Amino acid sequence: MKWLNLLKANTRKEYLELKRYLPNTIAMLFTFYIVFLGLFGTIQFIGDPSTQDVNTQYVIVNYIFWFLTITVINSIGYEVINEGMRGTLEQLSMSPMGISRIMAARLISTTFINLIIVIVLLYISMLTSGQWLNIDVITIAPILVLTLISMFGVGFIIAGISIILKQVQAFLQILQFILMGLTFVPLSLSPVIAYLPFVKGIDLVREVMIDGLTWSQFTMGDFMLLGFNAIFYFALGLGVFVYCERVAMSKGLLAHY
Amino acid sequence: MDKIIEVNQLKKSYKKRRSKEYIHAVNDISFTVNRGEILGLLGPNGAGKTTTIKMICGLLIADSGTITVNGINIREKRLGALNHISAVLEGNRNLYWRLTVKENLEYFAGNRGLSRKDVRERIEDLLVKFRLKDKESELVNRLSRGMQQKLAIAVAMLAESDVILLDEPTLGLDVETGYEVRELLKEIVRDYKRTIIISSHDMDVVQDLCERTVIINKGKVVTDDKVENLLKLFDVRAYTLNLGGLLSDEQQQLLLQKFPQHEYTPDTYESILQINLAKSEEIYDLFDVLKLETTPVESIDRSIVNFEQIFMKIVKGDTADEMAQSS
Numbered sequence: 001m002k003w004l005n006l007l008k009a010n011t012r013k014e015y016l017e018l019k020r021y022l023p024n025t026i027a028m029l030f031t032f033y034i035v036f037l038g039l040f041g042t043i044q045f046i047g048d049p050s051t052q053d054v055n056t057q058y059v060i061v062n063y064i065f066w067f068l069t070i071t072v073i074n075s076i077g078y079e080v081i082n083e084g085m086r087g088t089l090e091q092l093s094m095s096p097m098g099i100s101r102i103m104a105a106r107l108i109s110t111t112f113i114n115l116i117i118v119i120v121l122l123y124i125s126m127l128t129s130g131q132w133l134n135i136d137v138i139t140i141a142p143i144l145v146l147t148l149i150s151m152f153g154v155g156f157i158i159a160g161i162s163i164i165l166k167q168v169q170a171f172l173q174i175l176q177f178i179l180m181g182l183t184f185v186p187l188s189l190s191p192v193i194a195y196l197p198f199v200k201g202i203d204l205v206r207e208v209m210i211d212g213l214t215w216s217q218f219t220m221g222d223f224m225l226l227g228f229n230a231i232f233y234f235a236l237g238l239g240v241f242v243y244c245e246r247v248a249m250s251k252g253l254l255a256h257y
Numbered sequence: 258m259d260k261i262i263e264v265n266q267l268k269k270s271y272k273k274r275r276s277k278e279y280i281h282a283v284n285d286i287s288f289t290v291n292r293g294e295i296l297g298l299l300g301p302n303g304a305g306k307t308t309t310i311k312m313i314c315g316l317l318i319a320d321s322g323t324i325t326v327n328g329i330n331i332r333e334k335r336l337g338a339l340n341h342i343s344a345v346l347e348g349n350r351n352l353y354w355r356l357t358v359k360e361n362l363e364y365f366a367g368n369r370g371l372s373r374k375d376v377r378e379r380i381e382d383l384l385v386k387f388r389l390k391d392k393e394s395e396l397v398n399r400l401s402r403g404m405q406q407k408l409a410i411a412v413a414m415l416a417e418s419d420v421i422l423l424d425e426p427t428l429g430l431d432v433e434t435g436y437e438v439r440e441l442l443k444e445i446v447r448d449y450k451r452t453i454i455i456s457s458h459d460m461d462v463v464q465d466l467c468e469r470t471v472i473i474n475k476g477k478v479v480t481d482d483k484v485e486n487l488l489k490l491f492d493v494r495a496y497t498l499n500l501g502g503l504l505s506d507e508q509q510q511l512l513l514q515k516f517p518q519h520e521y522t523p524d525t526y527e528s529i530l531q532i533n534l535a536k537s538e539e540i541y542d543l544f545d546v547l548k549l550e551t552t553p554v555e556s557i558d559r560s561i562v563n564f565e566q567i568f569m570k571i572v573k574g575d576t577a578d579e580m581a582q583s584s
Contacts, residue, residue, distance in 0.1 A: 002371075003370070005371060005372045005375075006367060006370055008372070008373075009363065009364050010368075012363075012364070012367075013364050016356060017356070020356075021355070087347065087351055088351060090314075091412075092368060094316065095369050096337070097368060250317075251271070252308075252316075
């Protein structure tokens with residue numbers, strides 16, 4: 001019950017802040033759409049006409065996931081930096097729920113709210129391009145959940161690093177492009193990258209949305225890798241975060257003001 | 258007495274930047290806090306107060322030593338111990354500026370695992386008590402500094418924890434708001450019966466609210482006593498007498514015998530005599546000396562010592578006698 005209250009409180013806060021920073025939220029969505037139009041236009045006017053449709057579909061899925069990873073992973077880093085500077089990070093750290101649980105609640109609530117935005121953007125993108133993807137919710141949902149768990153792991157790592165390093169903004173800017181690499185590069189390029197965080201999940205979602213695959217068409221290896229990826233990166237992220245929290249508490253780094 | 262907080266041989270050092278040297282912020286500090294007590298944790302800047310408070314709140318890990326809160330060792334069961342503590346650290350830094358007063362209260366309650374329904378009545382009560390009811394829908398960034406501070410204290414009160422730590426509750430507030438916050442703290446002490454630790458530079462807060470003070474300097478406890486005892490200990494009987502003429506040689510000789518620490522500034526028309534009395538009855542001995550030549554006494558002033566002066570003297574390492582002399 002306490003967990004649920006924690007989650008509800010953080011979801012409400014995320015929603016309220018999104019509402020209070022409405023111009024900022026609108027600007028973010030507008031930028032997303034403009035960049036999408038740029039990508040779409042490039043495919044239409046410069047790209048190979050024979051692969052135009054498939055390329056557009058790839059761009060929609062990859063771009064949507066990139067947006068999601070940025071809003072989930074990058075924003076948790078910025079949030080930790082801001083909270084450290086404001087002093088609220090210390091206040092959160094004094095909660096008997098524990099800062100790692102609060103961060104988990106933040107990650108889940110941010111994802112939940114951004115997922116709604118992403119779905120709207122997905123439909124706007126499909127409408128603009130005229131390319132309708134296979135939105136098979138039953139197949140996509142479990143893959144997405146496991147992919148998000150892997151993403152949360154990376155989010156925890158970024159949050160942990162942001163607690164102990166004060167000048168992490170430059171890294172967060174570079175991170176956007178690393179995330180772009182992880183979401184855009186197809187698995188067919190090198191099977192090894194399937195072991196990187198959330199790459200396998202995004203690849204499977206791509207197969208469902210573009211090629212129309214269902215659960216029964218995936219191999220046991222796909223499921224194993226997806227599950228392993230989620231558990232491994234979540235555990236790693238949590239471990240790194242807890243370690244960083246200990247370092248911050250030893251060195252007095254919970255406040256950056 | 259039931260001890261709710263026990264701090265035992267606490268040490269904390271920080272490594273200096275780009276150096277191999279360490280700063281010993283807290284160096285072997287020990288003290289206890291009784292249940293329901295209001296303790297003042299005092300010290301000059303850099304004395305180690307905030308470091309100590311942050312270690313009690315579980316925000317800093319001590320290099321060595323132990324802290325127990327309600328019998329729970331904070332190092333071993335940090336989250337368990339945090340159930341019994343809430344704190345206001347450096348005023349208005351504890352709040353979300355883009356949330357309203359009420360939303361802040363609800364959010365922090367949620368972060369302790371409490372639902373909005375659970376705390377609805379408590380929030381209403383606090384809003385009324387803290388005179389924030391008419392501001393409940395106001396964004397925190399639009400509130401005055403004093404109101405932000407009151408809200409920060411309300412957030413700490415919301416948890417209904419046994420111990421509340423207030424780090425510099427009146428810092429940066431103007432005189433009027435400082436007074437208002439001080440009055441509010443008095444009400445909390447009176448109505449809520451919690452154990453409160455106040456770290457402050459505002460000696461009025463300490464003298465008004467605290468029953469006992471622990472004074473820290475250079476990372477060490479220099480005094481741990483009741484405010485009342487300290488005031489008594491340093492209760493200086495220092496008098497300044499303006500005399501309408503000079504003292505005779507015999508009178509000066511007698512003064513030297515009875516009050517060796519006195520100071521005499523002779524002047525044909527208005528001599529000044531400064532004297533410290535160990536006991537109040539000694540004033541009669543002084544009058545006996547003055548009576549010998551019927552020296553006219555124009556005025557007598559007694560120096561009164563406040564807690565701020567006591568604090569300064571303790572920090573400088575003066576004793577009560579030295580203080581009496583310098584007064």
